[in-house]
Amino acid sequence: MKKTERQNGIIHLLRMRKKMTAKELADYFDVSERTIYRDIDALSQLRVPIISYEGLGGGYEIDSSYFMPSIKLSEQEILMLLMVLKAGEEFRIPNMAADYNLLSGKLLNVLPDEERQKASQVISHINFDILRIIPMGYAEDVLKPILEAFWKSCDLQLSYYHPERNTTETRRFSPIELQFGDGGWYINGYCHLRKEKRTFRLDRIESITCVDEKNCFINRELPEPEHDKFRWNTYELMLDPALYRIIRDDVYLQNAMTRSIDNKIHLTVRTPYKDEICKLVLCHPEKVTALKPEEFLEEIKQLSVTLSGKYQNITPGSLADEEIN
Template sequence: MNRTDRLYALVEELRAAAPRPRSARTLAARFEVSVRTIERDLAALQQSGVPVYAEPGRRGGYALDRQRTLPPLTITPAEATALAVGLHALAGTPFAADARSALQKVLAVMPERERAAAAEMTGRVQLLVPPARAARPAEPVVPAPLREALTAGRVLRLEYTDAEGTPTTREVEPIAFLGGDEHWYLAGWCRLREAPRGFRLDRIRAVRALEERVPERSVDLAELDTLGSDLVPLGEFGV
């Protein structure tokens, strides 16, 4: 069994046992590897966002929080391939890393046979990337406070450089992310300008979430002419 298959199998082993823990020694014997290897695998799962936690004590071990995971999915190989293709379109956006993590989690809970068929199908899919897009720089590293701005509901302090190269420090109440073909923006109420503003993500030099919660404020995003085009909410696609 290679490491990728073992990681998937580890998740299923912990899911089947949950909420009872499994010791590293028991898991090592189950997968015929060393305890050290199992501990490295479990650490990798935790770093990728799988809700595995350790329970101390003589009867402790590692357990999976079933309330925060998906059961095995009745998703077809074609549907999994469609997800992979669709998520590829998020390259270069603030959600590229989250897209990869989401796809890994879906694959992790697919039955082994369907997962193997999905891998076979996706291996036969090639995407034709226009030269202009192929020449784009690597996707930007978006700080976690910025990616989590809307769900965290906290005021942000931005170190921002405008189009003229002037640096400013601003407190911003995040409202929405605006996406286009060339750039992504954080839309928010700028306390420096006392007006709604769009901030290009690649011009944000530093960001910190403050303790202050975002107050209720009625803001019309139509006031923002950042993209020069109509805004299409993701909710229209069933998200």
């Protein structure tokens, strides 16, 4: 975040929260208290009416009449934007949490004190649940070289951590698409080390830089490797009609073709959500029958045999004892 953006943020925060200490401001913007002291001095020199209190219970305040919004938004428009921002937070764009908080604060500051409290209360009752994984964090500025690579049509060099092997590899990579899914950010493109399309999770990238090599794959459609997480396949299923009415709006069944056969729903769908199809088949064996593709049927059979063998003669505590031994 630039210095001027942080100083403007201090103004918005002080107006919204009335009083804050240097430490609270430093924690919010992830900078040192010394930086906050310099920012307060700079704002005071610009005749921003910041009041300083020393001692126990001290901190900084700002004259509430100082800030005047440059645009006029209705209460409904502000609530809509706050909802969009709260949904946007769930996308967890790398290293942008402070920007979301700051923008929300700016919108709230447009409202008078009483309406601001009501808007905050309304938003506190609205939640979005779109996460299946929650990355612990991202390398600093991991997004910047990716966007620069798209802008310049150049390649990237990245060091990537593989959790299964517990190793890190460095490779040259030609990015094609940045995407969000299940709570994580991914980038796919051509891997010059593996000589095929690969998809990488951004939170597992330990370092990344642009290199002076033209990206020759940016507008090319690459074949999907067998092991790709987002590989598309066509599945055929026979479903109980009642179950289908419950799940037909799920994302993995979008654009499915259906027809009725003997009081059942014959469904054909092309989707990258193999895990969801697998879970559907295994969790509803009496209501769902997988028909195609053949390799998927073999996987289901193998899973069923493995699960049956593991749990067929299980008794309380026996599985735990087996794992310990």
